[in-house]
Amino acid sequence: xxxxxxxxxxxxxxxxxxxxxxxxxxxxxxxxxxxxxxxxxxxxxxxxxxxxxxxxxxxxxxxxxxxxxxxxxxxxxxxxxxxxxxxxxxxxxxxxxxxxxxxxxxxxxxxxxxxxxxxxxxxxxxxxxxxxxxxxxxxxxxxxxxxxx
Amino acid sequence: xxxxxxxxxxxxxxxxxxxxxxxxxxxxxxxxxxxxxxxxxxxxxxxxxxxxxxxxxxxxxxxxxxxxxxxxxxxxxxxxxxxxxxxxxxxxxxxxxxxxxxxxxxxxxxxxxxxxxxxxxxxxxxxxxxxxxxxxxxxxxxxxxxxxx
DNA sequence: CTAGGCGCTGGAGCGCACTCCAGCGCAAGC
DNA sequence: GCTTGCGCTGGAGTGCGCTCCAGCGCCTAG
Numbered sequence: 130x131x132x133x134x135x136x137x138x139x140x141x142x143x144x145x146x147x148x149x150x151x152x153x154x155x156x157x158x159x160x161x162x163x164x165x166x167x168x169x170x171x172x173x174x175x176x177x178x179x180x181x182x183x184x185x186x187x188x189x190x191x192x193x194x195x196x197x198x199x200x201x202x203x204x205x206x207x208x209x210x211x212x213x214x215x216x217x218x219x220x221x222x223x224x225x226x227x228x229x230x231x232x233x234x235x236x237x238x239x240x241x242x243x244x245x246x247x248x249x250x251x252x253x254x255x256x257x258x259x260x261x262x263x264x265x266x267x268x269x270x271x272x273x274x275x276x277x278x
Numbered sequence: 279x280x281x282x283x284x285x286x287x288x289x290x291x292x293x294x295x296x297x298x299x300x301x302x303x304x305x306x307x308x309x310x311x312x313x314x315x316x317x318x319x320x321x322x323x324x325x326x327x328x329x330x331x332x333x334x335x336x337x338x339x340x341x342x343x344x345x346x347x348x349x350x351x352x353x354x355x356x357x358x359x360x361x362x363x364x365x366x367x368x369x370x371x372x373x374x375x376x377x378x379x380x381x382x383x384x385x386x387x388x389x390x391x392x393x394x395x396x397x398x399x400x401x402x403x404x405x406x407x408x409x410x411x412x413x414x415x416x417x418x419x420x421x422x423x424x425x426x427x
Numbered sequence: 428c429t430a431g432g433c434g435c436t437g438g439a440g441c442g443c444a445c446t447c448c449a450g451c452g453c454a455a456g457c
Numbered sequence: 458g459c460t461t462g463c464g465c466t467g468g469a470g471t472g473c474g475c476t477c478c479a480g481c482g483c484c485t486a487g
Contacts (some may be wrong), residue, residue: 139461142332142463142464143463143464146395152445152446153464154445154446154447154464155444155445155446157465158444158445158446158467162444170465173452173453173454173464173465174452174453174464174465175453175463175464176464176465187392188392188393188396189386190284191389191392192389192393193444194385194389195386195389195393197392198443199443199444212409212410212419213403213408213409213410213415213419213423214415214419214422214423215405215422215423216400216403216423217400217404217422217423217424217425217426218425218426218427219400220397220401220404220413220426221426223396223397223400224392224397225477226393227390227393227394227397229303230386230389230390230393231390233386234386234387234390236343237379237382237383237386237483238383239340240340240343240344240378240379241379241380241383243336243337243340243343244337244340244341244372244375244376244379245376246373247337247372248369248373248376251365251366251368251369251372252369253364254365255365255366255369258394259362260361260362261361261362266362266363270361270362270363273363273364273366274362274363274364274365274366275366276366276367277366277367277369277370278367278370290434291433291434292431292433292434301475301476302434303476303477304474304475304476306434306435306436307474307475307476308475310436311474319435320436321483322435322482322483322484323434323435323482323483324433324434324435324483325434325435342474347473348473350476408487
């Protein structure tokens, strides 16, 4: 019977990796770089992740994935160190990130529209058997024009 | 009176840079890497961009910005070389990219929801003067908790 | 005639965010 | 008591996508 079996609340780094999608190396690198707080260690020096840490890691992943830089993510995590006193500042940081995400959504929608317009354009040319200048293509080309692979 | 003044249809690299938002260096690099077709040159060896090329560059920008890799963008541009015969394949590539953008939109919306949830959480804790464990904070902390900068 | 502005090429350099070892320790199972 | 598995550290390496020269040429204006 081991210590860890007496403490079912702690997770190994591998388990956290599987639950969050971050590689084991990345979890360690994030901790070293301050994107995750220093983790408590078991008697053998291994990281023991509290169960609730998974949720925190997932927030960090969401922030990174939405483009928050490593530096700003570190700031957020440093604020978390301060406890309740930093709630307002953490909220403000997240609100800035929210605006950034809104901006990304607008850009993405605009780029999607551009791609869709082009797709429609190709579809029409293929249906009509025309080239980019609106001139009819020959039969050999028309056959190729319809190929999608 | 120069040649270029007799051909108002051609654009200089700087002008294309300003219209598309790509740096001059990036325009040249894209061409070298096949993300843009080889441009015709003026008598002095400088690139002359046809007016309609701006539209094409903007499509490339949209593709890159939505995460299409350099390699896949190159494939798209190589297909464009083939003319009308590659319309179907170009359309298919854009359709795959469209699906990818949809996926990005879903992820972005999910990550936004996570951030919003956290913001709401902080807002509630601040309003109630509680810490992360739901315990009341002291007055000094409460004041700091409300600070946003 | 020369100085400034723009552009050209080839190649080196850079920033970011990981990713991948080498070499080690500990603990459990056979 | 040896192998297997997991984890540790420090540090080097990687991939992507630009970005930044140095050194040059060609116009045009003064």
